[in-house]
Amino acid sequence: MELLKIDLNCIKNTYKKRPCDSNKGTHGHALLIAGSSNKMGAAIIASKACLRSGVGLLTVAFYPENKSVLFNSIPEAMYANSCVMNDLSPYQAIGIGPGIGVDEISLQYIYQLYENKLPVVFDADALNLIANYKIDWNNFNFPFVLTPHPKEFDRLFGEHDSESERRSIAIQKAAALNCVIVLKGHKTFITDGIHTFENTTGNSGLAKGGSGDALTGMITSFLAQGYTTLEATKLGVYLHGLAADITLETQSEESMLITDVIENIGLAFKHLNSKIQ
Template sequence: MGKLTNSYIKAGLKIREATSNKSDYGHAFILAGRRGMMGAAVIAAKAAARTGVGLLTVGVPAEERFILQTAVPEAMLFMREEDHYPLDRFSGIGIGPGIGTDEVSEEMLVSVLVQSRIPLVLDADALTIISQNKKLFSCIPEQSIITPHSCEFDRLFGMHKDREERINTARDKAREYHIVIVLKGPETAIITAEEVYYNTTGNAGLAKGGSGDALTGIITSFIAQGYAPDVAAKTGVYLHGLAADITLNEQSMESMLITDVLNNFGKAFEEIRS
């Protein structure tokens, strides 16, 4: 077991070369949002764009496309009604925030699980769908990252009396399914088959809707840029929390919004590098 520190994260942070271009930093694909939940797609997309990915495509319902294109002009658009998901174009794929749990959403998730040849980032409604159909665990690509909070974790793996029990179960499940588990909460834990790391950044200002959507976007961005899944998870969690800590210089925990946190990602990168 270990703790994430600034020096640990800094050692793994990639350097952007002066002669590089957007193709050097991957292409992320995020499937998120539905009617009434497009904020989840916007937040995840902005988080990915703010954390260095070269190209970003966001899959949303066609009727909601104008929200995404207006809010995140840096992102390209994929309309989810299309029959074919061109997954081979992407180096990082995240799915779940705000997609819903209806039959159409389940079919979309199953299609992505079956087709993907790279690790996925699975969050929110994607985890709810899997919790309702445990057979889908066998379809998750190896080294994928799941990011449950405690209630989602218990829906996936059964009730637990405390965090220690969840950590023990997470270690077993990480080995069984060959995945990375980000157990969100105070001192978010990043669990692999070999290790458990606890985060040292973040505050209760993140205990609001949208925080998990941002984390999905961040980790998907780092995967797309070529970070190993466990490193992407550790770096994403640490940066997310550090930006929230920096935001306390401008807001209180009560008034902090996830959009305030997104705007401080640049300062968080600077602090890690310093």
């Protein structure tokens, strides 16, 4: 199977310019299920990255005691308590997992997705819950994306000795589960079981806690805006890495924070737009 590069040429064909006569409804409403008492940072990071990637509206669901943390850091986001799962009609896409923990309460979020039809990004603790509780994939009758790092991948699909082994299992699993798998790392690999892609952007400044949480917010944002699962993952992975590369103009790999990278998502879009005109 040919390994295609996710580079500017590839992304130029995927990205759709924002129409000048659009409104917030045009760009979708994303739901992020993220954060818990010790890991609200994951929810804040994912939410900021989601909003910086163009979504029209964002609602974040988490434990109610942490409401003020969200409002103080991101006034643009709306809050919903866990009952949100009873009515998913306002949303166009769901991202679940960053910082939610692996307890029984978080497990309920996974169960409540069974009737859902919206596209879903499963990341971090959502992947760990699926692995720990041996959730049957047949319950997921909606388009979905899995974004594991190598350790999460092995928890889901068994221990592997090498990246090339993981890549070939990822292709098989994506085909069998009818989903997109994003195997994260230095050169992130994406597959839908039919095509395979390798990202060309990003640097080791991303090798820090929270970088993956930002990626989840970005992919969820693109799904809510109407991109397919494969398009949203390609765009998210490429722009996440490009924003990190742009951050190297003012920071080093050592000093870079994921919040710096999120602030540079705008320059990454500008770079992309300048190559399209």
